[in-house]
Amino acid sequence: SSSRSLGIQLRAARTLDAMRSRGLDFRGRRVHFVQVGLGTNTTFVQNCGGEADTWDGSVDWLLSACSEVAPSRITGVAVEPVSELVEALHAPASKLQGVDLVQAAVGEENLCLELSVLPLGFCDRLLQAVPDDRKAALRDRLEYLLNMGCVGGEHPFVPQDCERIFQDFGVPVVFERRDAQVWTWSRLSEVCNFRGCEVLLVDAEGSDARILRSLIRHCRQDPDSWPWVIQFETMGHCDHMEGPGTEWAVISELEASGYMLLHYSWVNTQLAWKPALRSEPRLWTSAQSWACHLCRRWSVFPYV
DSSP states (O other): OHHHHTTSOOOOOOOOSSSBSSOOOOTTEEEEEEEEOOTTSOOHHHHHHSOGGGOOHHHHHHHTTSSOOOTTTOOEEEEOSOHHHHHTTHHHHTTOTTEEEEOOEEOSSOEEEEEEEOOHHHHHHHHHTSOHHHHHHHHHHHHHHHTTOEETSOOTTHHHHHHHHHHHHSOOOOOEEEEEEEEOHHHHHHHHTEEEEEEEEEOOTTOHHHHHHHHHHHHHHOGGGOOSEEEEEOSSHHHHHHOTTHHHHHHHHHHHTTEEEEEOOSSEEEEEEHHHHHHOHHHHHHHHTOBOTTTOOBSOSOBO
């Protein structure tokens, strides 16, 4: 069905009863995994508690850096401002008693901002409006836009993509404006009562730099809360949102805070906290397994 192909159930939005699915108290402990920005892509929640067809190898690689991945024991927080996307993860999250879903965005201030989002139910209606032989092509284009929700205004890539879809398929794509709660990393940590994580995955379509600056500000006040491994998107979205060099500035700030840059690409970048590389043999072994696919050299960081 079209909803299965989009990777989530397409249905009209409804207001969630609470900002958090369980309201877990992690008692000030380090959790295994935090993911900020869920979208329609595979998440650690789906890898650990979902169906086989939602499993993703890249997420599994990040999970291999965690000290625990068993569904009955893994702890974590999944954060997303779009209600339908949070709701779509309730089923797999229900199998993970140590995982909390949080409907919020993460930024540098605690406030309420406008969220520009393509409603999932609207996508379903657009697919019904085109001939069967055009549905697959339109579905792929809409899935990209489903992941372009943006806090604080419309993502700069959205207008041209909507115009191209209208030209190619004759259907108007309209983004909806909603209110979204924005929490700092400090607020997220306080509300969920966790102190750092083993792996942090950020994929927030241009908000990654703001999220990481919020993290850095918090962790400089509480050095025991630095994530051991960080992956975030470096496709240039932050540079478009905030100006050229934004993504590299955050990488440099993380390096100055004690991180080793393991790998940079125009898709994702991974860093590891040096004290954790020394104290956690599992992390060092994982890092040592990397090799350049051109020169075949090992342990020559960063890989680019």
